Amino acid sequence: MPTRREWREPLVRRLIDDHGGQNPEAIIERYAERLRQQAGQHALPVDPAVIASYLGVRRRRADYSFAGRILAEPNGQLVMDINQQDSLERQRFTEAHEMIHPAFPGFESELRYRLDASMERYAENREEEYLCDLGAAALLMPAELVAERYTVKAGMSDVERLHRDAQVSIEAAANRMVALSDEPAVMICMTVSHKPADRPALRKGLDVPRRLRVRYALASHLNVYVPRFKGADDGSVFCEAAVSSGVCSGTTTLPGAEHAGLFRVQAKRYGSDDRERVLAIARPTA
Numbered sequence: 001m002p003t004r005r006e007w008r009e010p011l012v013r014r015l016i017d018d019h020g021g022q023n024p025e026a027i028i029e030r031y032a033e034r035l036r037q038q039a040g041q042h043a044l045p046v047d048p049a050v051i052a053s054y055l056g057v058r059r060r061r062a063d064y065s066f067a068g069r070i071l072a073e074p075n076g077q078l079v080m081d082i083n084q085q086d087s088l089e090r091q092r093f094t095e096a097h098e099m100i101h102p103a104f105p106g107f108e109s110e111l112r113y114r115l116d117a118s119m120e121r122y123a124e125n126r127e128e129e130y131l132c133d134l135g136a137a138a139l140l141m142p143a144e145l146v147a148e149r150y151t152v153k154a155g156m157s158d159v160e161r162l163h164r165d166a167q168v169s170i171e172a173a174a175n176r177m178v179a180l181s182d183e184p185a186v187m188i189c190m191t192v193s194h195k196p197a198d199r200p201a202l203r204k205g206l207d208v209p210r211r212l213r214v215r216y217a218l219a220s221h222l223n224v225y226v227p228r229f230k231g232a233d234d235g236s237v238f239c240e241a242a243v244s245s246g247v248c249s250g251t252t253t254l255p256g257a258e259h260a261g262l263f264r265v266q267a268k269r270y271g272s273d274d275r276e277r278v279l280a281i282a283r284p285t286a
């Protein structure tokens, strides 16, 4: 599990205080686990609808401009709105995400809408949303049913198996598998894009080529930092995967983290058009 040192949002600080100063990631993981157990969901795929009904949350589906939200009505009734235009996978993850929000003390009295406008994984500085994504992953891919059964050793084939069994996106499956790994591993998500420093030139109308760049990376049991927007080297296994349809494997350094040494990498391209990305699982050779 990735751990952080400092949490700033008031609601997150209250959660920590209410749990005697424990790490909120562990608090949320336990909350999700309890919810799942109490709702009697003991096999994959976990059904968020059953959990919602256990919690007494009323679900509404319609066309919305956001992915989902949960709110407490003045009488205390929790209502969850889910965008029915999203893929079923995405709706499941959104539902699971929304069901974590009530874990935060004071949630019901706040009566504020929580909008999730995009499916992108929340940055860690959006603390409550980040923790709800973590809880959603824990709900849909419980450690008890995933750890040791789906492993980074098996690489992308286990990511795809978890994606099918848990009915979550490939990306969510890869994130969770690395988070639960009992050995050092890195998950890298890359897209063909510009970097922020390209913007002035783009505004001037210059033709700046796009490159395969790091969107984000997650590491387990490993102190390695793969910088955002770092480009992958031409001819690397990452670039090879960007133009292939299958899994590409190789032993290489990670973009911007050459000092961390060599990794066994499996990379594969998923999605299409603006949702196209290369996902990679990397394990250190030493």
Ligand SMILES: [Zn+2]
Residues within 6 Å of the ligand: 097, 098, 101, 114, 115, 116, 129, 132
């Ligand atoms: Zn949210």
